Amino acid sequence: MRITIFGTGYVGLVSGVCFADMGNDVLCADVDTKKIALLERGANPIYEPGLQEKLDRNKKEGRLNFTTDLTKAVAYGDLLFICVGTPSDSNGSVDTQYVEAVAKTIGEQLNHDAIIVDKSTVPVGTAAKVRTIIQKELDKRKVKHSFSVVSNPEFLREGAAVNDFFNPDRVIVGIEDGDDHARELIGKLYKSVARTNRPLVFTDTKSAELIKYASNAMLATRISFMNQLSQYCETVGADITALSRGMGLDTRIGSRFLHAGVGYGGSCFPKDVKGLIGSIKEAGCDAGIFEAVDVANENQKRSLFPKIEKMLGTVKGKKVALWGLSFKPKTDDIREAPSRVIAQWLIGNGADVAAFDPEATENFKEEFPKIRYGKNPYDPVKGADLLILVTEWDAFRNPDWERVKKLMNTQNIIDGRNIYLGYRDDLEKLGFTYKGIGI
Ligand SMILES: NC(=O)c1ccc[n+]([C@@H]2O[C@H](COP(=O)([O-])OP(=O)(O)OC[C@H]3O[C@@H](n4cnc5c(N)ncnc54)[C@H](O)[C@@H]3O)[C@@H](O)[C@H]2O)c1
Numbered sequence: 001m002r003i004t005i006f007g008t009g010y011v012g013l014v015s016g017v018c019f020a021d022m023g024n025d026v027l028c029a030d031v032d033t034k035k036i037a038l039l040e041r042g043a044n045p046i047y048e049p050g051l052q053e054k055l056d057r058n059k060k061e062g063r064l065n066f067t068t069d070l071t072k073a074v075a076y077g078d079l080l081f082i083c084v085g086t087p088s089d090s091n092g093s094v095d096t097q098y099v100e101a102v103a104k105t106i107g108e109q110l111n112h113d114a115i116i117v118d119k120s121t122v123p124v125g126t127a128a129k130v131r132t133i134i135q136k137e138l139d140k141r142k143v144k145h146s147f148s149v150v151s152n153p154e155f156l157r158e159g160a161a162v163n164d165f166f167n168p169d170r171v172i173v174g175i176e177d178g179d180d181h182a183r184e185l186i187g188k189l190y191k192s193v194a195r196t197n198r199p200l201v202f203t204d205t206k207s208a209e210l211i212k213y214a215s216n217a218m219l220a221t222r223i224s225f226m227n228q229l230s231q232y233c234e235t236v237g238a239d240i241t242a243l244s245r246g247m248g249l250d251t252r253i254g255s256r257f258l259h260a261g262v263g264y265g266g267s268c269f270p271k272d273v274k275g276l277i278g279s280i281k282e283a284g285c286d287a288g289i290f291e292a293v294d295v296a297n298e299n300q301k302r303s304l305f306p307k308i309e310k311m312l313g314t315v316k317g318k319k320v321a322l323w324g325l326s327f328k329p330k331t332d333d334i335r336e337a338p339s340r341v342i343a344q345w346l347i348g349n350g351a352d353v354a355a356f357d358p359e360a361t362e363n364f365k366e367e368f369p370k371i372r373y374g375k376n377p378y379d380p381v382k383g384a385d386l387l388i389l390v391t392e393w394d395a396f397r398n399p400d401w402e403r404v405k406k407l408m409n410t411q412n413i414i415d416g417r418n419i420y421l422g423y424r425d426d427l428e429k430l431g432f433t434y435k436g437i438g439i
Pocket of ligand 1: 008010029032083098268
């Protein structure tokens, strides 16, 4: 199949590379000339495990190409995937201008029958809007082409995106009523997924669009639920990790997404929860649960501040080391990362901040040029009065604590992900003052 991908970000690039890896011919288009130049040179603008090797191979074998020429991009594919960003606008509602811009380009340029597949996360009703925009442009040009608009939301997780693409829990496909042609083609595209017994779920476009928001909101709710309980645990002397285990063993609940921490971040959960709130309220319905989830998360990101002050007294002039800057391990993505809120507060209150992250340093540097960035986990702890574990990269799981102790000025640790809780006693015996989340 010939596939065009509009938008070569985390979703578009991974989808393009993986579709090519399945044997399809793929052209990835982006308006970001720098990004396309990088990709044409064989470099990769994002860090995603397993992606580079597939990118190199499929490019070399001629199945994967890149362009900034949107006319060429529209002409290329039988399937045209929209994978552009859908950020929050200033009110927290979803800004669909990039999706609409691609729809307009398609309408202006389309010269053959095609299936337009929306992979971006978009509010209910966007498929219909995309159809209207394309039709309007076709009508202006007085040309007739048959086209379908399909909603195919993406559920891949950054850090495991390639694996998720080939082994999804499910593929959701929203199709307009009676569109058998689109159903057949999309079924063919995802045949390899269906062969591994992964469910391909066909539904209407509105439900498909909402499944994406509702899924992210459910996961975010579980995190905020535990985070809020973690604050109560600290107050009454209960242990949030015992709570997670005790609750998670209930098969009706399950153990995933029940860990307390410094709050969720990333390009999806925060904006999708906000987006869902906006859409629900716009429809005149009650979004109370989701509003509470969002507020709890913002509060959780700030819940470290009193802990930091308790350990350091005033933070002014104190040296603070951050381990982990990306919003989660195995990605260089720092969008909405709790590390940003923590770094901002520390710097704003006069702390001297140093940090190490295995992949996200360059991205963080753009926003926080004054932080001292280390080349390994030990660099930032030199002379530090406090070490904060923000993101639980493997590189931080089993450090040489004797070395850390010698390097630090004062042996204070805040474990924002409770990964050192299992040997807290050993750390305390070594002379560290340890504080986790919800314990
Ligand atoms: N990142 C994730 O983990 C993830 C997971 C599932 C779903 N999503 C959703 O997928 C969508 C894309 O997310 P992302 O993280 O890949 O975004 P991103 O910001 O990393 O990439 C979007 C890309 O689209 C490009 N673009 C903008 N306008 C364009 C146009 N008119 N034509 C061609 N390209 C254009 C941008 O230059 C950018 O490279 C969003 O709706 C997001 O919510 C993201």
